[in-house]
Amino acid sequence: MFIPVSARMPQAIETVGNEITTNYPMICYNGALIIDKDGQTIASQPMEIAEAESIIKLVSEEYPDVAWNVYAAREWLSPRMPANLNEERIVQVESTRATLEDVANLPSCHKTLLIGQPQEITELQKKLQQEFTDLNIVKSSPILLEIMAKGIQKGQAVKQLIDFYKVPIADTWAFGDNYNDEEMLKAVGHSVVMGNAPADLKQNADEVTLDNNHDGIAAALNKML
Incomplete structure (x- = not known):
């Protein structure tokens, strides 16, 4: 069973996943949304839409050059500023042009993403962490x-899917290349770290494979055959 795990929305995951296979479960928004192979929701842990509104209002008033994005399941709302358009190019998905009022009409919010210059993003992280203590606010x-509900992390989401499909831990593998993958790597029976990962992450892995530009996952899988 192939399960992509990402901070991205379902369509953006499919951009890559569909090149490999079809009809697969996926962990979206780092675990805020987990869906099965038929696209049905297994688990959903959104943040309050009122909090997303408050964040966007603050950003619009104090950091007008920072682009905001709001994700709710398969919906992606943004003001479509240049930074948003660049994100669209990267993930090959088009956002819906929106205003704060449009965000208010959403039933929930799985992730809010802010895009800006490094200094602005650093300042915003500190400011928002002080004001919204019940949210997970991290730089990717x-x-x-990226802003999500508290407690969202890949490792917990992987454990939920392992339990849902009743797969023995010993029969599970995870591939990761950065610190946001650390808990996921600990949650499975076999952890494989990519060659481009930080050195200290490699030290705690069961296996280190080639980097992501040299088919590291394929190299590890071929060893199993």
Whole structure:
């Protein structure tokens, strides 16, 4: 069973996943949304939509050059600023042009993403962490700030799927290349770290494979055959 695990929305995961196979479960938004192979929801842990509204209002007033994005299941709302358009190009999915009022009409929010210059993102992270203590607010790159409900992490989501499908831990493998994969790697029976991962992450892995530009996952899988 192939299960992609990502901070991205379902369609953005499918951009890559569909090149490999079809009809597969997936962990989206780092675990805020877990769906089965038929697209049905197994688990959902959104943040309050009112909190997403408050964050967007703050960003719009104090950091007008920072682009905001709101994700709810398969919906992606944004003001479609240049930074949003670049994100669309990367994930090959088009967002819906929206305003704060449109966000207010959503039933929930699985993730809010802010895109800006490194200094602005660092300032925003500190400010939002002080004001929204019940949310998980982390940088996924110097220019990206991801905001989700507290307790969302890949490792917990992987455990939920292992229990859901009743798969023995010994028969599970995970591949990761950065610190946000650490709990996921601990949750499975066999952890494989990519060659491009930080050195200390490699030290605690069961196996280190080639990097992501040299088919590291394929190299590890071929050893199992």
